[in-house]
Amino acid sequence: MGSACLMALSGDEGAWAEAGALIARGGMVMVAFGALAEWASPGALSGLASRIGLQGFGLALGIALNSLDALRDTSTDTWYALRLRGATRAGIRRCGRLYAVALLGAILARADAVAVAAVSRGCDRIGGGSSATEPATLADRQLTILAWLPAAALLLRRLGAF
Amino acid sequence: MSARHIARLGLFGALWGIVEMSLGTALQAAHVPMRGTLLAAIGITVALVGAAFVPRRGALLTIGLVAAALRLFGLSGPAISSVAAIAMEALLAEACLAAFGYRRSRASYVAAGATAVLWDLFHPGLGALIIGGPGVAVSFWRAAHKAAQALHLPGTAPAALLVTLGLLRLAVGSAAGWTAYTLIEQVRCRFVLDDA
Known part of the structure; x- marks a missing residue:
């Protein structure tokens, strides 16, 4: 918006039209992105990904969403366990490496x-099928x-309609 | 793709997402300079390690997209710039790994990390270019030259600053790639993994 105002106030020929186009471009991105973040749920996004053929991504996103709390707990527990075992006295670099290896190992074990839980529910291989979306x-x-x-206004302007 | 690989992609994506949501929000609130570089370095390290345990093309990109989706719905509010940056970093790192033929070598990981973190330098400029058009980019460049003149610096100062910042990001990104490779070796040594 600030850039648009500066452009409009520059006094150049067609500056107002350029500023208007800038606001339209920014507005289009902001409305689309804001609406997606405000009204779409992560579950809906996961379902949409599955519906358009990205079953793997949909399932990965679903797993990620359901694992956020567990991952936070794991990272905290790993840190406390290392502290109790005196890893913090080993220097920041060694301590950081120990923490990273322990956390990555815990994540792989959780995966x-x-x-195993997914296989027991029949999600062994990701293939066809579709998830229902609202x-x-x-x-x-x-x-x-x-x-x-x-976008339509910008296109019409580009085509010389106004 | 097996359920095990998808679970790994989801969990490593979640880890990158947690870093972006927690550390990213804290750094943003504290107005820490070059926070994007730091977050990109940590994020790409996580993604490179995760992709190493999923021997499939597009694994790193999937991890990045999962992290971007989590950032989109994060409690700290949607940040279009962060979401786009995460996706682009993952895309560039994936392209870099593909250029090396997906061979697991320290050189490919260093190159992928450096490329991804270097994007942090160009991301704000490209965003301004997309939204504002070429006029805004030219205005920014003129403003940088005027600032250099006001500070009695030579005319090449903005370009020199840009190159210095780029080299700094390349160094941080290379360190991220190096660290990721080292961590992968250590995790593989410590844990017996079934990669089926």
């Missing part, structure tokens, strides 16, 4: 546990139009 509502369609309006 194996998650994989149907688009009227608000979703209105928001899509709102996000694409600046």
Whole structure:
């Protein structure tokens, strides 16, 4: 917005049009991104990824979301365990290396546990199939139009409509 | 792709996401300079280690995209710049590994880390270029020259500063790649892993 104001106030020919185009571009990105972050849920994003053929990514995102708390606990527990065993006295570099190796090992062990649970639920190999996603509502369609309006305006301006 | 590999991708992506959400938010609140470089270095180290345990093409990119998705829905609020930066860093590192033929060598990891962290230098400029167009980029460059004149510095000072910052990021990124390779070897030595 500041750049747009500076551009408009520069007094050059067509400065206002350039500033308007800048605001339209920024607005389009902000509306689309803000709407995605505000109204879409991580689960919906995971479902969408599975629906468009990215089953692996959808499942990985789902696992990541469900493991956030466990990972935080693991990282804290690993740190306390190292402190209790006196690793902090070994110097910051050695302590950091020990912490990283222990944490990465714990993550790999957890991944194996998650994989065993997934296999027991029939998710052995990721292949076809699709996850159900929520149907688009009227608000979703209105928001899509709102996000694409600046793009249409910019395209029309480029084509010389105004 | 097996469930084990997908679980590893998800968990390493979650670890990068946690670093971005917790450390990233703290560094942003404290206005620490070059926080993007630090976060990129830690994140790419995690992603390189994770990708080493998933012998599939696109593993590093998937880890990055998972982290970006978590950053998108993070408690600290969505940050379009951070999300785009994470995705681009992962993409560049993946491209670098692909250029080396996905051979696991210290050189490929150092190159991937350096390339990914170097992106932090160009990311704000490219963002301004996409949103503002070429006019904004030219304005920024003129402003840098005017600032150099005001500080009685030579006209080449902005370019020299840019090169110095680039070299600094290359060094940090190389260290991240080096560390990732060392960690992979140590984890492989300590844990018996079933990579099926």
